Amino acid sequence: xxxxxxxxxxxxxxxxxxxxxxxxxxxxxxxxxxxxxxxxxxxxxxxxxxxxxxxxxxxxxxxxxxxxxxxxxxxxxxxxxxxxxxxxxxxxxxxxxxxxxxxxxxxxxxxxxxxxxxxxxxxxxxxxxxxxxxxxxxxxxxxxxxxxxxxxxxxxxxxxxxxxxxxxxxxxxxxxxxxxxxxxxxxxxxxxxxxxxxxxxxxxxxxxxxxxxxxxxxxxxxxxxxxxxxxxxxxxxxxxxxxxxxxxxxxxxxxxxxxxxxxxxxxx
Amino acid sequence: xxxxxxxxxxxxxxxxxxxxxxxxxxxxxxxxxxxxxxxxxxxxxxxxxxxxxxxxxxxxxxxxxxxxxxxxxxxxxxxxxxxxxxxxxxxxxxxxxxxxxxxxxxxxxxxxxxxxxxxxxxxxxxxxxxxxxxxxxxxxxxxxxxxxxxxxxxxxxxxxxxxxxxxxxxxxxxxxxxxxxxxxxxxxxxxxxxxxxxxxxxxxxxxxxxxxxxxxxxxxxxxxxxxxxxxxxxxxxxxxxxxxxxxxxxxxxxxxxxxxx
Numbered sequence: 428x429x430x431x432x433x434x435x436x437x438x439x440x441x442x443x444x445x446x447x448x449x450x451x452x453x454x455x456x457x458x459x460x461x462x463x464x465x466x467x468x469x470x471x472x473x474x475x476x477x478x479x480x481x482x483x484x485x486x487x488x489x490x491x492x493x494x495x496x497x498x499x500x501x502x503x504x505x506x507x508x509x510x511x512x513x514x515x516x517x518x519x520x521x522x523x524x525x526x527x528x529x530x531x532x533x534x535x536x537x538x539x540x541x542x543x544x545x546x547x548x549x550x551x552x553x554x555x556x557x558x559x560x561x562x563x564x565x566x567x568x569x570x571x572x573x574x575x576x577x578x579x580x581x582x583x584x585x586x587x588x589x590x591x592x593x594x595x596x597x598x599x600x601x602x603x604x605x606x607x608x609x610x611x612x613x614x615x616x617x618x619x620x621x622x623x624x625x626x627x628x629x630x631x632x633x634x635x636x637x638x639x640x641x642x643x644x645x646x647x648x649x650x651x652x653x654x655x656x657x658x659x660x661x662x663x664x665x666x667x668x669x670x671x672x673x674x675x676x677x678x679x680x681x682x683x684x685x686x687x688x689x690x691x692x693x694x695x
Numbered sequence: 696x697x698x699x700x701x702x703x704x705x706x707x708x709x710x711x712x713x714x715x716x717x718x719x720x721x722x723x724x725x726x727x728x729x730x731x732x733x734x735x736x737x738x739x740x741x742x743x744x745x746x747x748x749x750x751x752x753x754x755x756x757x758x759x760x761x762x763x764x765x766x767x768x769x770x771x772x773x774x775x776x777x778x779x780x781x782x783x784x785x786x787x788x789x790x791x792x793x794x795x796x797x798x799x800x801x802x803x804x805x806x807x808x809x810x811x812x813x814x815x816x817x818x819x820x821x822x823x824x825x826x827x828x829x830x831x832x833x834x835x836x837x838x839x840x841x842x843x844x845x846x847x848x849x850x851x852x853x854x855x856x857x858x859x860x861x862x863x864x865x866x867x868x869x870x871x872x873x874x875x876x877x878x879x880x881x882x883x884x885x886x887x888x889x890x891x892x893x894x895x896x897x898x899x900x901x902x903x904x905x906x907x908x909x910x911x912x913x914x915x916x917x918x919x920x921x922x923x924x925x926x927x928x929x930x931x932x933x934x935x936x937x938x939x940x941x942x943x944x945x946x947x948x949x950x951x952x953x954x955x956x
Contacts, residue, residue: 454868461876468887469743469750476747484833604721607728614732618739 433530434538441508441542449514459502462574463558466494466622483627489653490624491563496649497621499555500581501585503548504588508540510609513596518604523692534595540589557639566653573655580648580660583668588644592674597679600686602622643668700799704807711951715812717900722812729816733824736762736882751886756828757780758884761908764842765881768905770817771846772853778808780874782857783867792948802939817840834913841909841924849877850927851935852901858935861942873900881906901931 445452469665474480474487513536516522525532559566595612598605620641625633636642647664716722737759744755773780784807785791794804826836853874859866880902885893897903908924911917 454872457872457876458879464888464892465880465883468885468889468892472751472887473743473746476749476751482746602720602724602861604718604724607721607724611731611735612727614735618735618742621741623742 434534437530437535437538438542440535440544441539445543445546449546452550455502455505455547455551456554459498459554462498462502463495466498467491470494485627490627492566492653493649494622495555495559496652497624497645499551499615500548500584500645500649501621503544503551504585505541505613506537507541508543508545508681509536509589511593511606513593514599514605517597517599517686517690520690526687528548533597533679536593537586537589541585544585568653569654570655573657573658573660574652576657576660577648577652577655580651580664580668582666582673584644584648587640587668587671587675589606590672591640592618594675594679594682596685597682600689616641616644620644624650626650637663637667640671643671700803703799704775704803707807708810709754710766711810712812715891717898725813726816726819729813730820730823733762733766735819751884753886757914759828760913761884761906762882763821763829763907764838764845764910764913765821765878766817766824767821767838767842768845768849768881769878770814770821771843772849773814774810774818775810775846776806776853777811777814779806779853779857780811780870781809782806782854783860783870785947786857786860786942787864787867789948791943791946795943795946801943802854806854829913837913841912842870844928845905846926848901848931849874849905849932851928852905854935855931855938858938858942861945876900877902877905884910908913 458535470487470490474482474490480486482490513522516525522532525535528535545574592609595605595608598608619636619639624640625636625646628636636646643664647660647667651660651664729782740755740758743750783803785794788952791801794801794808797804821842825834853870856870856873857867876946877900880896880900885896885903885907886897893903896907904924904927908920908927912920912924
């Protein structure tokens with residue numbers, strides 16, 4: 428119990444720190460509005476050019492709702508806690524001070540990361556849902572149990588994304604600066620999942636895309652939130668998420684252990 | 696005088712590049728990341744064009760020009776005039792003293808004091824996109840001239856925004872966001888947006904004048920567009936010099952001792 432309690436305090440500390448600078452949350456808001464404006468315009472034009480209202484069962488209404496939620500989640504997940512800060516700690520050798528403390532460093536970072544993004548996640552979710560209801564209208568198939576499962580799916584998705592980010596950051600043990608890899612990962616995830624749902628792709632591409640990390644991180648949970656279909660979640664999303672978590676955590680532990688062997692530090 | 700400024704400017708580029716390329720792996724990785732970034736962007740557009748052959752009346756090759764110009768404008772401005780982007784920090788921290796005492800034009804001295812070597816990858820990307828998707832000698836010439844002119848206008852806008860820090864402290868956090876949004880909108884054609892957004896893009900967000908006017912000129916060769924563009928660039932350039940010179944009169948030193956080599 429004591430072991431878990433210290434991580435709870437880490438979460439609380441990160442959350443309070445974020446709350447102290449609460450207005451910083453709003454800094455990402457113009458970017459969010461810009462992205463939504465761009466892709467709304469783009470999808471509206473594509474649907475207009477096609478002359479029909481449906482692409483593979485997806486209407487413009489569903490497409491815009493998907494965009495609102497996926498972008499909201501993706502921007503909320505962005506935090507320097509597990510990217511720039513870790514890279515910098517490893518680069519400068521500061522990481523050595525973290526290692527002598529009574530916690531498992533990767534777990535400490537994951538918990539701290541969740542504390543750092545909680546406020547942003549809540550604020551952005553409220554803004555996007557309000558925006559969606561006012562300008563697009565209700566999704567219609569809301570049910571409480573489905574919503575609870577969707578929240579679980581979203582949190583697991585965030586955990587998967589944070590572990591991938593951490594694995595990239597830990598790469599700084601060897602390549603010194605992993606920010607460029609973060610940038611590529613970010614772009615790939617946006618293009619291959621954040622800006623469109625898997626359902627609009629041809630069926631052969633859907634089967635490939637469902638194994639990419641962006642499916643359990645964004646596409647799956649957003650689809651779950653929009654449909655509130657518990658059966659689909661338990662059969663098609665959660666198993667993939669669990670497999671990803673097990674594989675990523677094992678790899679993170681392995682790569683972190685290897686990284687510690689190559690660490691060098693100066694007495695700063 | 697101009698020859699001297701240019702000599703110092705190119706020396707500054709040389710030494711900054713030497714500093715940045717010291718760790719060659721990191722430097723090459725950051726350049727590759729921008730190139731990959733653009734490849735992914737192309738894939739994104741290919742996916743969109745798999746649904747429809749044209750989007751808002753533009754073909755795939757036309758769309759790439761938007762990205763190419765955006766990359767080049769941002770790349771040139773950042774590579775050669777990174778100092779303009781740091782101006783507000785220099786003002787707020789009272790670090791302008793070191794520029795004021797040198798026998799050079801203060802504004803040129805500040806904006807050319809720093810370069811962003813990674814921005815060279817944006818320049819390479821811009822030209823690669825043009826060469827692959829829309830190459831012709833006339834396109835290459837107009838593309839280069841318009842991009843350099845637009846980069847000057849972008850730098851002037853950055854100077855104007857940063858100069859606000861002479862009067863208002865705390866404004867600098869908005870500047871990076873505004874520049875990112877300007878370039879982000881530039882990657883997509885103006886015709887996909889509704890009228891209110893278009894008005895916004897030609898006024899508060901300068902994407903319209905910096906990116907859409909040059910691209911529309913390359914695509915249509917309409918003389919009126921070129922005239923509007925030249926007038927806009929001259930206006931922001933003169934305005935940036937005026938606002939900087941007004942602001943510098945309000946500048947107060949922090950007595951911070953710094954030296955530049």
